[in-house]
Amino acid sequence: MAICNQSQFKPISISPKTNHLSNFNLQISRSQTLLKCHNNNTSSLPTKTLKIEPLPLFTSVRSFAPATVANLGPGFDFLGCAVDGIGDYVTLNVDPEVQPGQISISDINGVGNSGKLSKNPLWNCAGIAAISVMRMLGVQSVGLSISLEKGLPLGSGLGSSAASAAAAAVAVNEMFGGVLSESELVLAGLESEAKVSGYHADNVAPAIMGGFVLIRSYDPLDIIQLRFPMEKELFFVLVNPDFEAPTKKMRAVLPSEIAMSDHIWNSSQAGSLVAAVLQGDLRGLGKALSSDRIVEPKRAPLIPGMGAVKNAAIGAGAFGCTISGAGPTAVAVTDNEQKGRDIGEKMVEAFWREGNLKATATVRSLDRVGARLISSNS
Amino acid sequence: MAICNQSQFKPISISPKTNHLSNFNLQISRSQTLLKCHNNNTSSLPTKTLKIEPLPLFTSVRSFAPATVANLGPGFDFLGCAVDGIGDYVTLNVDPEVQPGQISISDINGVGNSGKLSKNPLWNCAGIAAISVMRMLGVQSVGLSISLEKGLPLGSGLGSSAASAAAAAVAVNEMFGGVLSESELVLAGLESEAKVSGYHADNVAPAIMGGFVLIRSYDPLDIIQLRFPMEKELFFVLVNPDFEAPTKKMRAVLPSEIAMSDHIWNSSQAGSLVAAVLQGDLRGLGKALSSDRIVEPKRAPLIPGMGAVKNAAIGAGAFGCTISGAGPTAVAVTDNEQKGRDIGEKMVEAFWREGNLKATATVRSLDRVGARLISSNS
Numbered sequence: 001m002a003i004c005n006q007s008q009f010k011p012i013s014i015s016p017k018t019n020h021l022s023n024f025n026l027q028i029s030r031s032q033t034l035l036k037c038h039n040n041n042t043s044s045l046p047t048k049t050l051k052i053e054p055l056p057l058f059t060s061v062r063s064f065a066p067a068t069v070a071n072l073g074p075g076f077d078f079l080g081c082a083v084d085g086i087g088d089y090v091t092l093n094v095d096p097e098v099q100p101g102q103i104s105i106s107d108i109n110g111v112g113n114s115g116k117l118s119k120n121p122l123w124n125c126a127g128i129a130a131i132s133v134m135r136m137l138g139v140q141s142v143g144l145s146i147s148l149e150k151g152l153p154l155g156s157g158l159g160s161s162a163a164s165a166a167a168a169a170v171a172v173n174e175m176f177g178g179v180l181s182e183s184e185l186v187l188a189g190l191e192s193e194a195k196v197s198g199y200h201a202d203n204v205a206p207a208i209m210g211g212f213v214l215i216r217s218y219d220p221l222d223i224i225q226l227r228f229p230m231e232k233e234l235f236f237v238l239v240n241p242d243f244e245a246p247t248k249k250m251r252a253v254l255p256s257e258i259a260m261s262d263h264i265w266n267s268s269q270a271g272s273l274v275a276a277v278l279q280g281d282l283r284g285l286g287k288a289l290s291s292d293r294i295v296e297p298k299r300a301p302l303i304p305g306m307g308a309v310k311n312a313a314i315g316a317g318a319f320g321c322t323i324s325g326a327g328p329t330a331v332a333v334t335d336n337e338q339k340g341r342d343i344g345e346k347m348v349e350a351f352w353r354e355g356n357l358k359a360t361a362t363v364r365s366l367d368r369v370g371a372r373l374i375s376s377n378s
Numbered sequence: 379m380a381i382c383n384q385s386q387f388k389p390i391s392i393s394p395k396t397n398h399l400s401n402f403n404l405q406i407s408r409s410q411t412l413l414k415c416h417n418n419n420t421s422s423l424p425t426k427t428l429k430i431e432p433l434p435l436f437t438s439v440r441s442f443a444p445a446t447v448a449n450l451g452p453g454f455d456f457l458g459c460a461v462d463g464i465g466d467y468v469t470l471n472v473d474p475e476v477q478p479g480q481i482s483i484s485d486i487n488g489v490g491n492s493g494k495l496s497k498n499p500l501w502n503c504a505g506i507a508a509i510s511v512m513r514m515l516g517v518q519s520v521g522l523s524i525s526l527e528k529g530l531p532l533g534s535g536l537g538s539s540a541a542s543a544a545a546a547a548v549a550v551n552e553m554f555g556g557v558l559s560e561s562e563l564v565l566a567g568l569e570s571e572a573k574v575s576g577y578h579a580d581n582v583a584p585a586i587m588g589g590f591v592l593i594r595s596y597d598p599l600d601i602i603q604l605r606f607p608m609e610k611e612l613f614f615v616l617v618n619p620d621f622e623a624p625t626k627k628m629r630a631v632l633p634s635e636i637a638m639s640d641h642i643w644n645s646s647q648a649g650s651l652v653a654a655v656l657q658g659d660l661r662g663l664g665k666a667l668s669s670d671r672i673v674e675p676k677r678a679p680l681i682p683g684m685g686a687v688k689n690a691a692i693g694a695g696a697f698g699c700t701i702s703g704a705g706p707t708a709v710a711v712t713d714n715e716q717k718g719r720d721i722g723e724k725m726v727e728a729f730w731r732e733g734n735l736k737a738t739a740t741v742r743s744l745d746r747v748g749a750r751l752i753s754s755n756s
Contacts (some may be wrong), residue, residue: 078646216650216665224653224662257635263644263672268456270645271652272594275602278656284602287594294641 053138054176058376060093061175065166065371066210067152067364068159069236069331070202073292073322074269080159080202081212082367083236088160089149089374090126090167092175098143103130110150117154121146125161125192126168132188133172136180144172155244157325162203165192169208170371182209182370187221198251203325210370212277228366229280235340236364237313237332238324239347241357245303250326253298262293286319286333296322303328305355312350316343337363431516432554436754439553440469443544443749444588445530445742446537447614447709448580451670451700452647458537458580459590460745461614466538467527467752468504468545470553476521481508488528495532499524503539503570504546510566511550514558522550533622535703540581543570547586548749560587560748565599576629581703588748590655606744607658613718614742615691615710616702617725619735623681628704631676640671664697664711674700681706683733690728694721715741 066087070080088110098104105119105127121127126148134144146168152160169185169192180188189204205223206213212226228234258266269291276284290310300306300323309330313321317339318332330347334340344361351359444465448458466488476482483497483505499505504526512522524546530538547563547570558566567582583601584591590604606612636644647669654662668688678684678701687708691699695717696710708725712718722739729737 074645075649076645077642079649214646214649214653216646216662224650226653254638256638258638258641260632260634260636263636263641264455266641267452267454267645267648268592268594271453271457271592271648272602274649274652275592275604275656278653284594 053140054179056094056142056175057177058094058175058378060091060377061171062089062091062374062376063167063171063174063371064089064374065163065170065207066367066369067238068162068203068206068325069157069238070159070200070206070325071292071295071323072273073289073296073320074266074294075202075214075273076266076292076295077200078202078215079212079270079273080206082206082210082370083158083238083364084367085364086158086362087151087207088126088163088167089151090164090171091147091149092130092168092171093145093147094175095143095145098145100143101134101140103127103134103144103146106145106147108148108150110148111153117148117150123195124148125164125196128192128195129165129188130168130172132191133169133180133185136184136188137172137176139172139176144175146171153240156240157245157323157327157329158238158240159203159207159325161196162189162193162207165189165204166207166371168192170373174373174376183221183223185371186223190218190221206370208371210368211366214274226274226277228277228368232280232282233335234282234285234366235334235337236366237318237334237340237344237347237361238329238364239309239332239344239351239359239361240329241303241305241351241355241359243303243328243355243357245326245328250299250302253302254295255298258294266292266294282319282333282335286321289320289322289331289333290314291320292322299323299327303330303355304357305351305353306330308350308354309347312346313343316346318343321347337365431518432557434472434520434553435555436472436553436756438469438471438755439549440467440752440754441545441549441552441749442467442752443541443548443585444745444747445616446540446581446584446703447535447616448537448578448584448703449670449673449701450651451667451674451698452644452672453580453592453651454644454670454673455578456580456593457590457648457651458584460584460588460748461536461616461742462745463742464536464740465529465585466504466541466545467529468542468549469525469527470508470546470549471523471525472553473521473523476523478521479512479518481505481512481522481524484523484525486526486528488526489531495526495528501573502526502542503574504542506570506573507543507566508546508550510569511547511558511563514562514566515550515554517550517554522553524549531618534618535623535701535705535707536616536618537581537585537703539574540567540571540585543567543582544585544749546570548751552751552754561599561601563749564601568596568599584748586749588746589744592652604652604655606655606746610658610660611713612660612663612744613712613715614744615696615712615718615722615725615739616707616742617687617710617722617729617737617739618707619681619683619729619733619737621681621706621733621735623704623706628677628680631680632673633676636672644670644672660697660711660713664699667698667700667709667711668692669698670700677701677705681708681733682735683729683731684708686728686732687725690724691721694724696721699725715743 216222273288313332321332324331340363592602594600651666691710699710702709718741
């Protein structure tokens with residue numbers, strides 16, 4: 001009998017613990033009649049170990065990955081969460097016109113500036129993540145093509161590239177029976193993010209896993225899911241102004257050195273934020289969200305009107321407000337959808353009044369699921 | 379009818395929420411037959427508001443406050459927890475030989491270097507906290523005397539001054555019917571800490587409240603209790619070398635500026651630590667405890683053998699290890715008391731072998747109660 005082994009990834013640990021190796025084995029045994037074995041790079045592997053290539057379960061799958069809010073104030077570069085109802089879609093087809101083991105991007109459409117995206121899979125977030133998952137799975141016998149439908153504008157601060165990567169990673173994985181664990185998909189997404197916007201998983205991890213996610217370390221990748229209590233209501237007011245804030249510029253403005261007092265303050269707020277999420281304390285969550293003394297003070301002046309928008313949100317009853325990701329979207333939190341709409345109105349007004357920017361507001365709840373299969377055709 | 383008001387403290391909030399005003403009123407109504415009213419500083423108060431002075435319920439009370447481990451690695455200056463079975467005792471007597479409204483320290487005894495402590499209540503941690511609570515309560519008609527029994531050596535890194543302050547604050551409060559809330563007692567303890575070791579509540583808050591405590595802010599004082607799951611076992615291995623590490627020297631070695639990358643790392647570890655506490659994840663707690671890249675690397679070299687002690691703890695199976703408070707005590711965590719003793723032995727050996735220091739080890743569990751009344755005499 002062939003013995004399956006994983007690809008040579010970095011070690012991974014996930015808390016709360018999931019034994020992704022046994023998960024892997026479970027998936028293998030479920031779909032073993034569809035698997036075929038071939039010996040891949042045996043020179044560097046123990047003689048008993050064979051690489052097993054899965055075959056596609058479907059001719060076509062469609063997946064969705066949600067928008068994400070990274071940073072969350074004091075959680076700069078290590079905290080993020082997923083928001084429901086907006087995101088990117090990927091349709092993945094087995095395509096006999098594509099060389100086996102390869103992927104192509106057939107079309108890209110959707111909101112705003114999605115026309116800027118490359119159709120070269122090596123330069124496209126969805127393409128890079130899909131290739132990574134294909135490599136992890138050892139897909140060599142079929143060619144695939146992607147159709148990408150952008151629900152998120154680029155450079156919005158809502159994890160646009162991460163949503164594409166997450167949707168593509170999940171699509172490829174589901175096409176071949178869902179063999180890989182979420183943490184392996186995060187690694188694939190991270191490979192994509194590294195090429196496009198930096199080696200950060202604070203968008204792509206929540207885009208794949210849903211809910212709130214803390215990235216504890218990258219080497220090895222160690223991710224903590226922070227479970228927000230099911231019985232609590234949490235709404236994000238997302239206000240996106242008509243203004244492009246490139247991630248690189250927003251990074252360049254950050255200080256390389258931090259005063260010890262600011263470090264202590266921000267760390268304690270990060271701890272408070274984690275406690276607030278786990279305890280379902282919305283007031284505490286908002287307070288911590290608004291409390292960043294390191295990143296937001298540098299970035300907010302680059303987004304016209306942001307200071308006034310934050311004040312307007314708090315004034316209208318939001319528990320807290322900050323910049324979503326690297327901006328320019330502003331995010332506020334509340335416990336009531338109607339209140340969220342009222343807060344959004346005030347924030348839109350403030351963007352116009354103080355920043356001379358048109359903006360649109362949307363009220364979204366927490367996405368607890370993450371990237372998922374929407375439909376499949378055999 | 380007289381209307382009770384609180385003293386003019388800074389605003390306080392405590393999470394999870396306790397309505398300390400209604401708590402205050404509850405205490406008042408319980409003991410109202412023992413209260414007497416007098417008008418104190420009415421010129422600055424609304425005319426209806428009278429200051430009520432409580433009378434002592436007892437002639438003598440005895441209290442205890444536990445040792446505390448502050449910092450906990452990446453929780454520098456804002457996280458701490460209480461450990462059971464070691465701490466300071468205060469016996470408080472109504473003393474007709476002491477001027478009404480005043481306090482004296484009749485004697486100090488106990489372990490190690492407690493003879494160094496001043497008996498002048500204005501320069502003694504217990505005295506300062508006791509005076510602060512007397513002022514909060516408006517005690518003016520009786521004089522009190524304190525007998526302080528130190529269970530914790532000074533400068534050990536186990537919150538010696540905080541334990542004295544906490545025990546004294548609770549003793550005075552209980553003597554007069556427990557009118558003040560825990561958060562008000564923390565303010566009294568903080569006044570003491572500010573004079574003795576700096577304006578930090580990360581020892582005195584857990585010494586008073588028990589368990590794990592996060593200080594979110596000081597102005598207003600905002601404290602979060604982090605509930606470690608009741609069903610989980612957690613043991614602290616405390617290894618105290620025969621070496622005095624003065625808090626001031628340990629502070630002076632700290633950098634005033636932090637690299638952004640270290641800030642992000644430490645903040646994410648602080649968040650992980652909070653998550654681990656709330657989720658009862660001992661492995662995660664240990665990992666975060668061991669992960670400080672800012673404070674421990676500067677302080678450890680000032681404690682002979684500390685690096686080897688940490689390695690010995692981890693090597694012996696501890697989940698994590700760091701410096702307790704400003705040192706020199708080393709603290710490791712484990713889930714089993716016997717394993718804790720074995721870890722302690724290895725740590726003691728390492729202090730001797732690499733630091734040429736004699737050390738003693740003790741294994742303690744989490745104190746979930748905090749400072750408390752032990753006995754009282756009417």
